[in-house]
Amino acid sequence: MGLSKKSAAFTPVQKALHWAVVVLLGFQFFVFDGMGRPFHQLMDGVATYTTTVIAHIAIGLAVLVFALWRLVLRARHGAPAAPEAEPEALRKVSKLAHAAIYLLMLVLPVTGLIAWFGKVGNVAEVHEVLTNALLALVILHVAAVAVHQFWWKTNLLARMR
């Protein structure tokens, strides 16, 4: 099982999972991100399960399951090779960025669960810092897709549609 296996195209399930995670992370970052107050209450001994807390945990678990599922599919089925127009050096950067995104989709829920259920403040801080790392990588990712689309004109977006 190697993660560098090449395929002709992403499968419909791989595409569906990619976009499902985009939607889930959008909710996690912009709708159900108010975990600071409930977490401090928890640390003070009062566990509050508001809609935000339940949604944040449920979405985080879904992202964890979907990320694992995507990795299994990638190992079994593979992913298409980088378009010809992409410079060699940037292929390495892209591979690293994708690997880091996959890693964060696993580490974020795990650190979140440890912080909340283990009541570990330090791990919550790590969780917070890593959310910003994922945000930065996703901005880079979308910028890279735009460069492909409009500069190199590789029509990369069509591979994920």
Ligand code: HEM
């Ligand atoms: C993909 C999964 C996850 C993402 C992207 C994510 C994202 C976030 C974001 C954006 C924040 C707000 C950080 C801030 O205030 O600047 C946060 C806080 C927090 N999250 Fe998550 N989260 C995920 C999974 C989880 C899970 C499964 C739990 C388990 C309960 C969890 C527990 C927490 C806690 C306790 C905080 C508050 C940390 C603090 O204020 O010190 N997260 N998360």
Ligand code: HEM
């Ligand atoms: C939360 C936001 C996002 C995350 C976490 C994410 C994550 C990923 C990951 C990990 C891959 C690599 C798939 C693989 O090779 O196994 C990928 C590929 C891709 N993503 Fe995203 N993505 C996000 C948002 C977007 C958005 C908004 C777009 C469109 C502008 C986009 C377009 C693409 C495309 C076109 C590919 C295929 C690249 C290729 O064929 O090599 N992604 N994404």
